[in-house]
Amino acid sequence: xxxxxxxxxxxxxxxxxxxxxxxxxxxxxxxxxxxxxxxxxxxxxxxxxxxxxxxxxxxxxxxxxxxxxxxxxxxxxxxxxxxxxxxxxxxxxxxxxxxxxxxxxxxxxxxxxxxxxxxxxxxxxxxxxxxxxxxxxxxxxxxxxxxxxxxxxxxxxxxxxxxxxxxxxxxxxxxxxxxxxxxxxxxxxxxxxxxxxxxxxxxxxxxxxxxxxxxxxxxxxxxxxxxxxxxxxxxxxxxxxxxxxxxxxxxxxxxxxxxxxxxxxxxxxxxxxxxxxxxxxxxxxxxxxxxxxxxxxxxxxxxxxxxxxxxxxxxxxxxxxxxxxxxxxxxxxxxxxxxxxxxxxxxxxxxxxxxxxxxxxxxxxxxxxxxxxxxxxxxxxxxxxxxxxxxxxxxxxxxxxxxxxxxxxxxxxxxxxxxxxxxxxxxxxxxxxxxxxxxx
RNA sequence: GGCGCGUUCGUCUAGUGGUUAGGACACAGCCCUCUCAAGGCUGGUACACGGGUUCGACUCCCGUACGCGCUGCCA
Numbered sequence: 220x221x222x223x224x225x226x227x228x229x230x231x232x233x234x235x236x237x238x239x240x241x242x243x244x245x246x247x248x249x250x251x252x253x254x255x256x257x258x259x260x261x262x263x264x265x266x267x268x269x270x271x272x273x274x275x276x277x278x279x280x281x282x283x284x285x286x287x288x289x290x291x292x293x294x295x296x297x298x299x300x301x302x303x304x305x306x307x308x309x310x311x312x313x314x315x316x317x318x319x320x321x322x323x324x325x326x327x328x329x330x331x332x333x334x335x336x337x338x339x340x341x342x343x344x345x346x347x348x349x350x351x352x353x354x355x356x357x358x359x360x361x362x363x364x365x366x367x368x369x370x371x372x373x374x375x376x377x378x379x380x381x382x383x384x385x386x387x388x389x390x391x392x393x394x395x396x397x398x399x400x401x402x403x404x405x406x407x408x409x410x411x412x413x414x415x416x417x418x419x420x421x422x423x424x425x426x427x428x429x430x431x432x433x434x435x436x437x438x439x440x441x442x443x444x445x446x447x448x449x450x451x452x453x454x455x456x457x458x459x460x461x462x463x464x465x466x467x468x469x470x471x472x473x474x475x476x477x478x479x480x481x482x483x484x485x486x487x488x489x490x491x492x493x494x495x496x497x498x499x500x501x502x503x504x505x506x507x508x509x510x511x512x513x514x515x516x517x518x519x520x521x522x523x524x525x526x527x528x529x530x531x532x533x534x535x536x537x538x539x540x541x542x543x544x545x546x547x548x549x550x551x552x553x554x555x556x557x558x559x560x561x562x563x564x565x566x567x568x569x570x571x572x573x574x575x576x577x578x579x580x581x582x583x584x585x586x587x588x589x590x591x592x593x594x595x596x597x598x599x600x601x602x603x604x605x606x607x608x609x610x611x612x613x614x615x616x617x618x619x620x621x622x623x624x625x626x627x628x629x630x631x632x633x634x635x636x637x638x639x640x641x642x643x644x645x646x647x648x649x650x651x652x653x654x655x656x657x658x659x
Numbered sequence: 660g661g662c663g664c665g666u667u668c669g670u671c672u673a674g675u676g677g678u679u680a681g682g683a684c685a686c687a688g689c690c691c692u693c694u695c696a697a698g699g700c701u702g703g704u705a706c707a708c709g710g711g712u713u714c715g716a717c718u719c720c721c722g723u724a725c726g727c728g729c730u731g732c733c734a
Binding site for chain 1: 660661662663664665666669670671672673674681682683684685692693694695696697726727728729730731732733734
């Protein structure tokens with residue numbers, strides 16, 4: 220088998236779409252599995268719609284997902300340049316070839332490719348053998364390859380570049396399946412041999428519509444901002460349209476590369492499920508080393524405006540350690556542990572109504588006194604103190620845990636109470652309980 | 660409209676003629692438990708429909724319906 224060369228060829232007209240990222244991912248996996256090359260080519264022929272930000276978003280998104288390219292912008296390669304806007308001479312040359320073969324005619328200033336008007340068989344690695352009948356010009360008009368202003372149309376430059384870059388397998392979205400016979404006609408008119416094709420199913424929205432740029436979750440950037448883990452997003456994307464054929468879902472990327480096969484790509488479109496991604500991200504988050512968790516957590520808190528630098532590192536580490544395993548995505552962290560970094564917080568209204576009651580007031584007071592008497596203020600001692608207090612009062616431990624949690628964190632949910640009290644320290648804990656006691 | 664592709668729990672999927680149709684997410688309940696998670700257990704919900712072929716169809720064939728894509732001087 221000749222060298223496997225695949226490419227991802229986005230056009231920088233928006234942000235990196237999650238569907239595009241998945242297409243890039245499948246190409247990358249295919250290249251890595253076969254020890255081939257993954258090429259990145261920017262299709263920026265439509266100058267009016269291209270933006271620098273969009274191009275940056277493509278690079279950033281791919282890098283974030285760990286989809287490194289062997290040839291393309293920044294890294295170069297033997298078949299560059301990798302921006303179509305810099306390849307115009309090449310297109311002129313190929314156009315000349317077509318013109319010499321009388322395949323081109325002019326129409327209102329634009330250049331069109333004259334279809335041979337035959338049946339074209341597309342032998343697709345995913346979709347199978349499909350027979351397209353292009354004989355009717357009414358339903359399959361001759362495609363334009365160049366606009367009157369001289370700019371090139373996608374179909375032409377895409378085909379030319381795939382040929383020039385010696386692309387062996389074209390793995391792209393199924394929305395291109397119907398274009399493929401036309402591309403094959405073009406390739407044959409150029410006297411070349413078509414590459415192998417694999418059209419992968421599209422990713423749909425929850426409502427069954429195609430994921431559009433409108434949807435927040437359609438952008439890779441969204442997952443970066445929300446504090447998702449790239450490995451989790453990448454893993455999830457693999458599961459959309461591809462399956463290891465056993466019941467495994469959380470798969471190491473090395474393992475996926477090892478077993479990836481286009482034969483195991485499904486043929487029907489898949490609906491993107493944010494819940495499942497959220498769950499999978501939690502699985503990855505729980506596996507993070509303490510150090511990695513700490514680094515990511517601190518970065519997240521800082522970007523959210525939490526002044527972690529005002530606290531000793533040991534305190535921050537201890538505080539964050541109580542949160543590990545509790546959150547699925549890092550954007551959940553600031554509201555979850557903000558109480559560690561400010562004394563100025565309100566009480567959850569429903570929680571206050573339920574727990575800051577006349578009945579609980581003496582209980583909270585008893586806890587305060589019990590904690591105040593502790594010499595060693597660690598989780599074990601705190602736990603013992605709370606349990607003793609509960610026993611003395613003749614109530615279940617939960618009867619006092621809730622008011623204490625609310626008083627010290629302002630919330631009804633959070634890290635383990637005993638551990639969080641230890642981290643806060645005796646002084647802060649007593650002050651917070653006193654403050655709470657003054658409110659009801 | 661024409662052409663193409665598709666259709667298994669709400670969602671992602673396993674399944675390639677004989678299965679109690681499996682797993683996961685989500686959901687519900689229970690257990691564990693200092694809250695919330697995590698973990699454990701349990702539960703409900705699926706082969707779009709109609710014809711064939713066959714001793715036997717989720718699996719094969721045809722049709723219908725529905726969905727999506729293409730039908731651009733977008734990519």
